[in-house]
Amino acid sequence: MYNIKVNGKFDYKVEKKGDRLLINDEKTDADIQQHGPSAYNIIHNMGSYNAEVVSFDKEAKTAEIKINGTIYAVAAKDQFDVLLDKLGLSNLNSAKISEVKAPMPGLVLKVFVNEGSEVKKGDNLFILEAMKMENIIKSPADVIVKSIKIKPGDKVEKGQVLIGF
DSSP states (O other): OEEEEETTTEEEEEEEETTEEEETTEEEOOEEEEOSSSEEEEEETTEEEEEEEEEEETTTTEEEEEETTEEEEEEEEEHHHHHHHHHTOTTTTOOOOOEEEOSSSEEEEEEOOOTTOEEOTTOEEEEEEETTEEEEEEOSSSEEOOEEOOOTTOEEOTTOEEEEO
């Protein structure tokens, strides 16, 4: 059983019993054909839908799915996540993040945050150019920026502390 939230607004209870798929306790008959590693065609209630998994984070149980050209943000919780939420223990596994280190040697091209800025998980922090590729480094958690030890044009080494939280 999974609780699915789409675009942060719509909730669905999804369960598989044998070869049947139940959505909100109603049997769903859909013909699903896979057409590539992340592409599917779904026929349901006389409608045809092209679906593509744009991104998938197994650990966070989140995905972005494009259906007929529209992208939907999907978050799933299994029965264990629901139980942890009910017990008030869902945030115990989140590690405390105190800094961001350079994942590779490179050149800082742009810094998107300032000291004292509140950033959400996944927000852009800075651009690091390495081996002629631009890498956007994102926030690993919801944090407040305490210190910025870089500026555009700085050369950094792997493992160097760049931003403190």
